[in-house]
Amino acid sequence: xxxxxxxxxxxxxxxxxxxxxxxxxxxxxxxxxxxxxxxxxxxxxxxxxxxxxxxxxxxxxxxxxxxxxxxxxxxxxxxxxxxxxxxxxxxxxxxxxxxxxxxxxxxxxxxxxxxxxxxxxxxxxxxxxxxxxxxxxxxxxxxxxxxxxxxxxxxxxxxxxxxxxxxxxxxxxxxxxxxxxxxxxxxxxxxxxxxxxxxxxxxxxxxxxxxxxxxxxxxxxxxxxxxxxxxxxxxxxxxxxxxxxxxxxxxxxxxxxxxxxxxxxxxxxxxxxxxxxxxxxxxxxxxxxxxxxxxxxxxxxxxxxxxxxxxxxxxxxxxxxxxxxxxxxxxxxxxxxxxxxxxxxxx
Amino acid sequence: xxxxxxxxxxxxxxxxxxxxxxxxxxxxxxxxxxxxxxxxxxxxxxxxxxxxxxxxxxxxxxxxxxxxxxxxxxxxxxxxxxxxxxxxxxxxxxxxxxxxxxxxxxxxxxxxxxxxxxxxxxxxxxxxxxxxxxxxxxxxxxxxxxxxxxxxxxxxxxxxxxxxxxxxxxxxxxxxxxxxxxxxxxxxxxxxxxxxxxxxxxxxxxxxxxxxxxxxxxxxxxxxxxxxxxxxxxxxxxxxxxxxxxxxxxxxxxxxxxxxxxxxxxxxxxxxxxxxxxxxxxxxxxxxxxxxxxxxxxxxxxxxxxxxxxxxxxxxxxxxxxxxxxxxxxxxxxxxxxxxxxxxxxxxxxxxxxxxxxxxxxxxxxxxxxxxxxxxxxxxxxxxxx
Numbered sequence: 001x002x003x004x005x006x007x008x009x010x011x012x013x014x015x016x017x018x019x020x021x022x023x024x025x026x027x028x029x030x031x032x033x034x035x036x037x038x039x040x041x042x043x044x045x046x047x048x049x050x051x052x053x054x055x056x057x058x059x060x061x062x063x064x065x066x067x068x069x070x071x072x073x074x075x076x077x078x079x080x081x082x083x084x085x086x087x088x089x090x091x092x093x094x095x096x097x098x099x100x101x102x103x104x105x106x107x108x109x110x111x112x113x114x115x116x117x118x119x120x121x122x123x124x125x126x127x128x129x130x131x132x133x134x135x136x137x138x139x140x141x142x143x144x145x146x147x148x149x150x151x152x153x154x155x156x157x158x159x160x161x162x163x164x165x166x167x168x169x170x171x172x173x174x175x176x177x178x179x180x181x182x183x184x185x186x187x188x189x190x191x192x193x194x195x196x197x198x199x200x201x202x203x204x205x206x207x208x209x210x211x212x213x214x215x216x217x218x219x220x221x222x223x224x225x226x227x228x229x230x231x232x233x234x235x236x237x238x239x240x241x242x243x244x245x246x247x248x249x250x251x252x253x254x255x256x257x258x259x260x261x262x263x264x265x266x267x268x269x270x271x272x273x274x275x276x277x278x279x280x281x282x283x284x285x286x287x288x289x290x291x292x293x294x295x296x297x298x299x300x301x302x303x304x305x306x307x308x309x310x311x312x313x314x315x316x317x318x319x320x321x322x323x324x325x326x327x328x329x330x331x332x333x334x335x336x337x338x339x340x341x342x343x344x345x346x347x
Numbered sequence: 348x349x350x351x352x353x354x355x356x357x358x359x360x361x362x363x364x365x366x367x368x369x370x371x372x373x374x375x376x377x378x379x380x381x382x383x384x385x386x387x388x389x390x391x392x393x394x395x396x397x398x399x400x401x402x403x404x405x406x407x408x409x410x411x412x413x414x415x416x417x418x419x420x421x422x423x424x425x426x427x428x429x430x431x432x433x434x435x436x437x438x439x440x441x442x443x444x445x446x447x448x449x450x451x452x453x454x455x456x457x458x459x460x461x462x463x464x465x466x467x468x469x470x471x472x473x474x475x476x477x478x479x480x481x482x483x484x485x486x487x488x489x490x491x492x493x494x495x496x497x498x499x500x501x502x503x504x505x506x507x508x509x510x511x512x513x514x515x516x517x518x519x520x521x522x523x524x525x526x527x528x529x530x531x532x533x534x535x536x537x538x539x540x541x542x543x544x545x546x547x548x549x550x551x552x553x554x555x556x557x558x559x560x561x562x563x564x565x566x567x568x569x570x571x572x573x574x575x576x577x578x579x580x581x582x583x584x585x586x587x588x589x590x591x592x593x594x595x596x597x598x599x600x601x602x603x604x605x606x607x608x609x610x611x612x613x614x615x616x617x618x619x620x621x622x623x624x625x626x627x628x629x630x631x632x633x634x635x636x637x638x639x640x641x642x643x644x645x646x647x648x649x650x651x652x653x654x655x656x657x658x659x660x661x662x663x664x665x666x667x668x669x670x671x672x673x674x675x676x677x678x679x680x681x682x683x684x685x686x687x688x689x690x691x692x693x694x695x696x697x698x699x700x701x702x703x704x705x706x707x708x709x710x711x712x713x714x715x716x717x718x719x720x721x722x723x724x725x726x727x728x729x730x731x732x733x
Contacts, residue, residue, distance in 0.1 A: 208348050215349075215730050229732040238730055239723035243670040246352055246663075250645035251638070253356050275638035324634025328621065331637055336619030339637075340435050340611075344367065347641055 005064035008057075011041060012068040021073035021305040024165030030134045031075040035102060044078060045099030048086045052096045059260045063201055070202035071209040073305035075166065077102045077131040083198035085139035088191055092147045092181040097137045104135035105195060111142055111173055113180045120180040122148055122173040128316070132169035133157035142180070145188035150178040162312035164305070193270035195317040197255055200270065203277035203313050204245075204252040206306045207284050211245045213303060214238060214288045221293075228291065237287045244280035251276045254347035265346045271327040272346065278314035285310050351662045351729040357645070357652035360424040366407075367428040373405065374436045385437035387704040388609045391566050391711070393439030394519050396473070402433075402440075403473030408447045411654075412455060417468030423654040427647070431604040437612035441516060441566070446470045449599040450477035450524055454545075457584030457592055462545060466522070478514040479600075480525030480546070480570070481593065488721050490526070491537040491590065495572065497527040497544055503579035505529075505544055507552075507572040513715070517555045517568040523548055524596075525572075526589050541589030545581045552576070562692065562707040595659055600716050602650040602664035607643040607671030609712055610678040613701040614640070617682045620698055632685045636678060643671050662729035669722040672712040679705045 019034040038044050047062030048054025062082040069078050085105035089096050097103055111124035126140055140148045155176055158169035183191070215238055218229035228234045255273035258266050285307045289296050296303040314320060331342040377383060377398075386393060402408050410426040412418025433440050451470045454463055469475035486493045495509025507527060514523065523546045530540035548555070552575035558567040584592045614636060621629045646667045653660045683690070683702060690703035713719045727733055 211348060215732070218732065229727075232724070235727035235732050236720065236723045238732065239666075239669070239726035242348070242352055242726050242730060243666055243673075245348060246666055247639070247642040247646060247670055249353075250356075250649060251642035254641075254645045257356070271634070272638040272641045275634060276642045279635065279638070320635075321631055324631045324638065325627065326634070327637055328630040328632075328634035331633070332618060332622045336615075336622035339615060339618035339622075341371075343637060343640060343644070344431070347645060 004058075005060055008043075008046065008061050009064050009068050012038070012043060012065050015041060015043075016068065016072045016074060019074070021075070021302065023299055024075055024161070026159060026161075029075075029165075029167050030077070030131065034074055035076045038076065038078065039100040044081060044102075045086075047082050048090060048096065048099060052090045054086065054090075054096065054099055059256070063256050066198065066201050067205035070205040070309075071306075073206070073302075073309060077104050077135055079198045079202055080104045080130050080135075083201065084191070084195045085137075087194070088139050088147055089149055091187075092183070094147065094149045094179050094181055097149070097151075101136040102131060102134060103137045103139065104129060104131045105139045106130065106141070106171075107192060107195070108140040108142055108148075111140060111148070113142055113144075113146060113148055113178065116175075116177065120148070120178050121175045122150060122178045123175055124173055126171040126173065128160075128168050129157070129171050130166070130168060130316075132167050132171055133159070134167055138171065140178075141183075141188060141191055145183045145185060146180050147183055147191070148178040148180045150176055162316065164308035164312045166309070166312065168316075189267050192318060193267040194259070196274040196323060197252075197259060197270035199313045199317040200248075200252050200273040200277045201256065203281065203310060204248045206310055206313070207245050207248055207277070207280055210284055210288045210303070210306050210310070211238075211241050213306075214241065214291050217292055234291060237291060241284050241287050244283045248273075248277045248280045251347065258347055268327055268330045268342075268346045271323040271330070274318065274323045275320050275327060278320040281310045281314045349730050352666060352726070354649040354653050354660060354663050357424065357648035360422065360428075362422065363424045363428040366421075366425050367432055369405075370407065370429050370432040374432065374438060377401075377438070378436070383439050385612050385615075387437065387612050387701055388708040388711075389437050389612075390434060390440050390444045390605045390609070391515055391708070391715075392441060392564055393437075394441045394516055395439035396442050396476075396519075398439050399443040399473035399476075401473070402443070403471060408443055408473050409451055409467065409471030412451060412467060412471065416455070416463050417471035419471075423651040424648070427604065427651040431608065431644075434605055434608040435611050435615070437615075442476050442519060443470070443473050444605075445479055445515065445520075446475060446477035446522075448603060449479070449596050450522070452599050453524060453543075453583070453592065453596045456595060457543070458545075459580065461580065462583070466545075475522070476516065476520040478517045478520045478523040478548070478570070480511045480514060480523040482511065482513050484510055484512055484569070488718050490593070491541070493526060493528060493541070495525065495527045497529050497542065497577070499579070500576070505577040505579065505582070507544065507546070507575040507577055509572050511570045511572075512558070512567070514555075514568045514570045515566050517548060517570050518557065518565070520548060522546060523570065524583060526593055529586055529589075538590035540587055541593075542586045543583040543589045543592050544577050545583045546575070546577055547581075550575050550577065560708070560711070562704065594661065597717065598659040598661045598664050601668040601722075602647065602654070602660070604644070604647050606668045606716075607640065607647065607674050609672075609708070610675045610705045611640075613678055613682065613698075613705045616698045616701045617686070620686065626685070628685045632681050636681055639674050639677075643667070643674060646670070662725055665717065665722040665725040666729070668716065669719045669726065672719060675712040676709050679709055
């Protein structure tokens with residue numbers, strides 16, 4: 001299917017071709033070479049306005065980049081920068097740091113801001129910060145609510161990792177200078193939803209790639225004298241995986257469109273996308289490993305680069321439980337009889 | 348992913364939202380007047396010819412067909428909105444459902460001018476109902492193995508012998524599109540020698556025997572043909588091309604919102620319960636079900652948009668039906684895990700009644716219109732595995 005995003009996707013794929021995914025460890029926490037290559041090509045500022053120091057382009061371009069990198073298990077904070085932190089900083093009227101330096105986002109419920117001179121200082125600990133120790137700046141959603149932009153040089157990052165080895169450590173902030181801008185409750189919730197939608201976009205792309213890998217493997221691996229994919233039992237499993245992938249793609253695409261047109265239901269659309277994508281991980285990751293057999297259970301095979309990310313991303317940016325309750329509560333805002341009108345309005 | 352499975356996103360349709368609002372208003376008035384009560388799975392069980400005629404009067408049947416045949420030349424997206432609203436309300440739409448969904452489009456595609464002129468306007472008025480004549484006592488998933496035979500007599504008419512089963516509402520319908528073998532089975536090409544006949548169900552030699560489903564309801568039938576003489580001009584399409592025609596018909600049969608909304612009235616009842624209790628586990632369950640329903644809507648809307656583009660998306664339709672009918676059944680399990688309610692058809696509690704209706708209809712969801720195993724085989728072909 002041809003689209004306006006084909007060119008940008010092709011560019012990202014060309015760059016990605018030179019950077020194979022690797023097992024992330026405490027010594028090698030991200031792919032700095034890939035980041036530099038993407039930044040040099042202007043891809044770490046796509047979707048952010050040129051007037052603010054971004055590279056310009058549409059939301060759809062940024063989403064296409066995030067999808068392509070997620071499917072390639074790229075260890076770079078591009079989803080956070082292009083879809084969450086970057087747009088939040090710009091919308092809040094704060095100065096966007098250089099897009100060539102990684103900017104991350106976290107919900108920091110235990111961090112508070114105090115006025116200091118013309119700016120503010122932050123105190124407290126931000127937990128589960130994506131790419132802590134890697135990102136140069138962070139946009140933090142503070143209670144209040146408010147958005148804080150903080151330079152992380154000199155800030156200590158704890159060492160914690162998600163199931164895929166991606167840094168998710170804490171940031172200990174002890175009177176660290178920051179720029180702070182108040183937000184409305186609605187803006188704060190849309191920011192949380194944007195984070196969830198960014199993870200949903202990554203999930204959708206990784207789910208699709210895992211299906212592709214599994215179909216390909218079932219065609220190559222022979223047992224009992226024929227390819228696995230010729231066995232009906234395997235065909236049923238692959239078809240079930242395909243059903244999940246198509247469902248997630250359809251809903252995530254619709255939620256991205258809702259975001260793009262500024263829909264007032266974007267929080268519910270993102271909540272639904274995140275819940276649906278998380279549910280698909282159960283089926284797709286389990287069956288992908290089942291079809292791949294023992295080799296897929298090792299670090300020698302590439303499958304884990306995506307399945308471990310799927311298991312991580314589904315509960316990041318708000319767990320499935322949290323977003324399922326947000327979704328149901330929002331759909332029932334007009335009472336039980338309002339459920340159907342809400343379902344036909346959200347996306 | 349394989350391109351045969353992926354459809355472009357559906358454009359938003361203002362016209363569809365407008366007709367949706369009109370249907371909603373109509374349904375609210377009908378419910379207020381007490382002309383129907385909401386039930387689960389009413390596209391199988393809710394036969395009400397007067398309701399069907401009222402839909403016809405409003406132009407909500409035959410919506411996408413040419414005006415010259417009584418249609419309204421509206422988009423598949425508009426038709427989608429109408430059917431979705433009727434299903435969500437649990438309205439009695441079974442009388443006309445098959446005729447409007449697939450028999451009419453089949454006639455438009457393959458029928459003679461005479462067949463179209465005589466029958467399509469009556470379907471669009473909500474007066475003429477159809478049954479699907481595919482399955483037989485010994486042929487379910489293996490449709491190509493059917494044995495109902497039709498042979499030409501000396502005057503060129505067809506003489507039909509055999510039996511069809513699971514023919515929903517044959518006792519309340521006027522015609523069947525019956526798949527018959529018109530030349531002997533060819534082991535080297537199992538799909539050859541099949542044809543579709545347009546059969547008036549009032550013809551001599553046809554017997555309709557009821558088959559009751561689990562809740563005691565009479566929707567299914569066995570239709571027996573004993574030397575039934577069908578006029579020669581009632582062949583539908585091309586002799587020997589029946590398999591191809593059936594495949595085209597299945598794109599309509601498998602792609603609509605009835606493949607994920609059969610148990611929506613149960614979700615609606617559950618939603619009213621959760622709005623009262625605010626229970627955390629129930630909210631989470633409703634959220635999970637809603638996310639699945641929202642994804643299915645987008646998948647189904649993409650198919651409607653593909654139909655508007657003139658495509659017949661058989662493989663995506665099979666996939667949506669697999670995912671959607673699995674959802675229809677899962678709805679029951681998700682809800683019963685989080686409510687302290689015993690299902691009962693005669694309970695004063697509407698949630699208990701809806702759970703009971705859904706449970707007793709559930710085995711049909713993943714069987715009718717092609718079992719999910721058959722559908723997954725089609726999806727596997729789309730993935731390039733067969």
